[in-house]
Amino acid sequence: MHKQFQDMAFDDEEFLINSLKKNNRKQKLSADHAAREKAKQKTVKALTATRNHDVETAINHFSYQASRYEGPWLIKSLTEFYENNWINDITRMIKGGKEASVYLCETLNNSWLAAKVYRPRKFRNLRNDGLYREGRENLDEDGNIITNAGKIYAMRKKSTFGKHLSHQSWIKHEFNTMKLLYEAGCDIPQPFTSGTNSMLMEYIGDESASAPVLQSVRLTHSEAKELAQRVLHNIEIMLANQRIHGDLSPFNILIWENNITLIDFPQSIHPNQNPQSYNIFRRDLEKMDQYFRLFGVSLDADQNAKRLWQKYNYMHAKDFLYDLPDQLEEE
Numbered sequence: 001m002h003k004q005f006q007d008m009a010f011d012d013e014e015f016l017i018n019s020l021k022k023n024n025r026k027q028k029l030s031a032d033h034a035a036r037e038k039a040k041q042k043t044v045k046a047l048t049a050t051r052n053h054d055v056e057t058a059i060n061h062f063s064y065q066a067s068r069y070e071g072p073w074l075i076k077s078l079t080e081f082y083e084n085n086w087i088n089d090i091t092r093m094i095k096g097g098k099e100a101s102v103y104l105c106e107t108l109n110n111s112w113l114a115a116k117v118y119r120p121r122k123f124r125n126l127r128n129d130g131l132y133r134e135g136r137e138n139l140d141e142d143g144n145i146i147t148n149a150g151k152i153y154a155m156r157k158k159s160t161f162g163k164h165l166s167h168q169s170w171i172k173h174e175f176n177t178m179k180l181l182y183e184a185g186c187d188i189p190q191p192f193t194s195g196t197n198s199m200l201m202e203y204i205g206d207e208s209a210s211a212p213v214l215q216s217v218r219l220t221h222s223e224a225k226e227l228a229q230r231v232l233h234n235i236e237i238m239l240a241n242q243r244i245h246g247d248l249s250p251f252n253i254l255i256w257e258n259n260i261t262l263i264d265f266p267q268s269i270h271p272n273q274n275p276q277s278y279n280i281f282r283r284d285l286e287k288m289d290q291y292f293r294l295f296g297v298s299l300d301a302d303q304n305a306k307r308l309w310q311k312y313n314y315m316h317a318k319d320f321l322y323d324l325p326d327q328l329e330e331e
């Protein structure tokens with residue numbers, strides 16, 4: 001080919017490539033736009049469906065296909081978060097617990113949150129919550145202390161309305177405690193928002209795997225030593241902030257990339273409000289001590305319980321220190 005034509009051909013080719021690239025970019029942009037629009041329309045459809053309690057349409061929208069029993073409850077519980085743009089998808093169930101199920105949710109900017117959704121009261125496997133509720137204030141749906149005499153009466157009488165209020169108070173208590181402890185520097189998931197029956201918090205894990213609980217992992221002696229200190233440190237921050245976990249065990253501590261995260265706080269108590277607080281506190285330490293002993297590390301539960309109780313100068317310390325009642329029964 002003549003050089004002049006060769007150059008032209010080359011220039012043309014370059015031009016062609018460039019314009020193809022441009023076109024591709026344009027196409028990609030419009031494809032992205034179309035995808036976004038489609039997602040938006042789907043979202044609007046799901047939103048309308050959730051609002052109209054059209055559970056089937058709403059459930060079909062989400063990646064996680066809930067069962068017939070779970071679907072209506074799940075949609076009802078998470079609609080608020082969905083409407084307020086906290087979440088964009090329910091991806092999968094992380095774990096179905098005794099009291100609540102926890103779901104992995106995707107956010108609008110492609111990150112993750114964990115949604116803890118309490119079971120309907122009638123399906124809840126109630127723990128012995130009377131022990132933890134003793135001396136504790138009741139919280140309304142906004143997390144404020146209930147002072148209304150009628151509501152207090154309903155709760156005491158355990159009428160249907162009263163049970164509903166107590167259930168709500170239990171949930172708000174978990175959220176408020178987590179807010180307090182997160183701000184105090186405890187290793188717990190950051191709590192973001194709570195609804196009438198659920199809460200959204202930081203998710204521990206990645207897309208494919210959620211953090212396992214401590215109970216399910218084997219530790220080396222040195223790992224156990226380090227983590228035991230970290231657990232004790234958390235127990236102390238909680239106590240310094242007038243909180244006792246109340247159900248601390250290797251089942252309620254997640255481990256991810258060598259870091260621990262304490263979870264599950266609805267039963268947490270105030271050291272000066274609950275008459276059994278010292279025993280519950282000591283039991284938390286004992287359960288963790290039992291676990292760490294499996295790897296040759298002692299948490300000195302009794303000694304540390306006394307030491308911390310005295311350090312923060314809690315009520316009844318003297319009676320409890322020298323006359324400990326039998327250990328509380330396991331539930």
Ligand SMILES: Nc1ncnc2c1ncn2[C@@H]1O[C@H](COP(=O)(O)OP(=O)(O)OP(=O)(O)O)[C@@H](O)[C@H]1O
Pocket residue numbers: 094095096097098099100101102114116189201202203204205210211213251252254263264265
């Ligand atoms: N923030 C989180 N990130 C990842 N996984 C979580 C998170 N919170 C909870 N989980 C998972 O969900 C499970 C249940 O959570 P949680 O202990 O708060 O509820 P529960 O109803 O008391 O459950 P259980 O009866 O199993 O104790 C946990 O064992 C853990 O596997």
Ligand SMILES: [Mg+2]
Pocket residue numbers: 097251252263264
């Ligand atoms: Mg738990």
